Amino acid sequence: MTTTPTTPAGATDADATAPRYAEALAAFWPDGRPRNFVGGRWTDAAARAVTHDPSTGTPYTDVPETSRAEVDEAVAVALAAQPAWAARTVSDRAAVLGALRAALAEHGEALARLEAIDSGNPMPSTRRDVGLALRYLQEWPGIALAQAGRVTRPHADGISIVTSEPYGVVGKIIAYNHPSLFALAGLVFPLLAGNTIVIKAAAQTPVATLALGALLQDTVPPGVVNIVSGGVEAGDALVVHPRVKRIAFTGSDRTAVAIQSRLSESGTVKHFSAELGGKNPFVICADADLDEAAAAAFAGLSFTVSAGQSCQATARILVHESVHDAVVERMAARMDALRLGAAYDETTEMGPLVSAAQRDRVLDHVRSAVDEGARLVTGGHVVDRPGYFVEPTLFTDTTAAMRIGREEVFGPVAITQRFRDEAEAIALANEGALGLSAAVWTNDLDRALRLGSAIRAGYVWVNDANRHYPGSPFGGAGGSGVGREESVEEYRSYSESKALNIRVRPA
Template sequence: MNTVSDNQQALDGLLKREWKMLIGGELVGSLSGETMATASPHDGRHLADVPLAGTDDVNRAVDAAKAAFPSWRDTPLVERAALVRIFADKLQERSQDLGLLDAADVGNPVTAMVGDVNIAAEMLRYQAGVAFEVKGSTLPSPNRNWLVTRREPYGVVGRIVAYNHPIMFAASKIGAPVVMGNTLVLKAPDQAPLSTLLLAEIVREVFPPGVVNLVTGTGAITGDALVKHPDVKRLSLVGSVETGRRVQAAAASVGVKQISLELGGKNPMIVCPDADIESVIQGAASGMNCHWCQGQSCGSITRLFLHEDIHDAVLEGLVTRLRSIQIGDPLDPTTQMGCLVSQQQYDKVAGYVQAGKDDGARLVTGGGRPRGAQYEDGFFVEPTVFADVNMGMRIAREEIFGPVLSVLKWRDLNSVIEQANGLSYGLTGAVWTNDIKTALTVAGELDAGYVWINGTGSHYLGAPFSGHRNSGTDSEEGIEELQSYTQLKTVSIAL
């Protein structure tokens, strides 16, 4: 296992490069020469200056993708899939470098970020394989005609990814649109662009020029130009509800576009009195996603509904478990929890902690920066748990996007289901019980796109992940994602 010193030395070597975007198969800066800085959230160290793509840069990326589309569309599926598999292999060959960049850039533990690369590679291989199952149909006809459907690519696709898992999102989001014959312009996250720019070097080795284009910049400038480009008919976003609504409005201002959104959540975990207490403690701690991204995940469990019979036992055990998490330098392989991505996010989380106190919730553990000189310069927040929470409080109603859990006590099952569904979010949910009837009943009643029974957090290849209501549209991670990057055409053949 590498030491902190080993990782720091390797990171220093990686940072000694000129950071370039990928447009039309070439590594380029912005036309204006403008750059934006990225810094370590762990210690404030300046990491790099990356291109700030303006409207002209987005236009040339879309033009490159548009020029590459006819040839890529006509490339046999077996060849497109083979290139995606090669891409997955080369991605894993650079897993340590990519994981180091994400750990430095976003503050997540390096071990988890190397794991993110492996997850992305697995997803790419899955997409390359399941692409052959995206098919048309033969339909009954009222006469002797043949009616058939076929699935065709859109053309140029735009994707905008989030900062909490930069390389996992950037790499895995290439597979579905590209293997289905589209060309792509992908915008890296504002806060953590470095791994995407290293990814550009890998992409350039694998795909023909213009098939995949990677740009960096801000949401207000770069993202807006991509969303509003008239030649981008298909878009997807991983981000907040507010950003999703802005993307929908901006896209609609210039035309009709197909848009997939994976947005925020305020995800409930309902624990019944017959559930195993130790398993619940483990599941709740894991579901907070402290070990992976400091709670900065749309799928994190953030509302824990505990039946009154086991409330105190679970709460006590959960606090003990969370206090044992090793918080530290993201580059340290032994670190279990890193820091938040930015001062802005740190201030946001701190504001919600204060709101919880002001509203009368009981702070059980955490709520601030860990003690010690090693935490003074970074955006560290301890795992935080509030008890005596009710649904009138802000911490129970609004997405915090940090390691903050609200614990609510319940007695009546129908009432707790109503509370769980009482917000505009509907991303994930969980129910814990040993009674199969109760488990399936609650899972059926929860208005969420992904529900775990006696589990939290795990994703499985081929299982679609999607949100209900304000938490998103369409499904990803399954065959449905690949289908969504095709347009359905009906062909009537007169005999």
């Protein structure tokens, strides 16, 4: 296969909705110039870097390229603000997050539009992310408010009081595929636990994350939340900073391994959590309603959410051999009907990849799949239009020995594999080192429980896909991560237990 440009019937004209960059930026910065947010105010960096609109491939603004020294300044500000923030009650902190939620509700549409420009995710997807952030800011404080210390009596003449103490300053490094949602979700539990935070925006999508400073300015005390943009230097400075005791990362397993290596070299003991990628299986059994199963499997790909750039995308579709071809036919039809276009065009169903580098990485996976003998069912080409577009792509006749069968693509590419029975389905699902999410589609409850229990993944759907359940811990098994999010487990991970042991003297 070559990557000769072709235009699918569903592609839209890149100029159908002209991006209004100045207007989108001015909604958050009066002069239209994105800046870091440190200490409750906009701050700049000595250097700046250009950022591009993925829908056109053109530069549309520049952002701070934060240096190591400038990250150190942000950490110092967060340290100074932390004692007063920790002295507040959990109820007070929850009220502050309520004010942030109100600001987000007021400016949510403007943020969704800016993020569509910044990330390439279509407007329905960025609006959905705003809605999820509103939900998290409303519901998650209840998890913290429901927690309490405990008192035990380990001895006849003594009691032990156990409380939770914040770490101090938390460093949060977020991924590029949902920049504002990940930043907002990532600050809720650290703040509720009494920490302050420094967020490092993704280098590919920094603008939508930095824009959150406009919402924080009048709602959160200065220094409690600080946001910087930058690349490897900024991230490394946050990871190794001696006063940052807790690091949370969302991204690739390779970067997580590099961070762990740097943590070991930092000279300080730190707590680390990571939500990483996956090569996630979607198992379709012979008894499934094929129309429903194919629709759910397509939704699980996240093509219409982020062009398949999703850690939880169930892009490895395992289908019983008796219904395999029928499912492939339905999946291909859905992909061929997708309307591609600029993210800010309201008619767009799938937008571009985030960058030229990511587009080229996806195309390299496509080429390797063809070279190794996979059968291309549909897609596989770039799109003849500006921007970083790749057609929705489906391969079959794949194996785990192929690169496409074992590595996360992080793009609009899915594969199918056949299985004969439950044992083979489980074996195929558990191939590889990653284990973030999985889905099982069947009308047999016993089979669902057997498969769901046997598949090695941290988050498993049965007759569902791509939907999160509030309070249900999200995170990966194996190489897909450390720790859990969106739950009481995440809240507790941002504090340390402290035991106050008291001997009671006899009367």
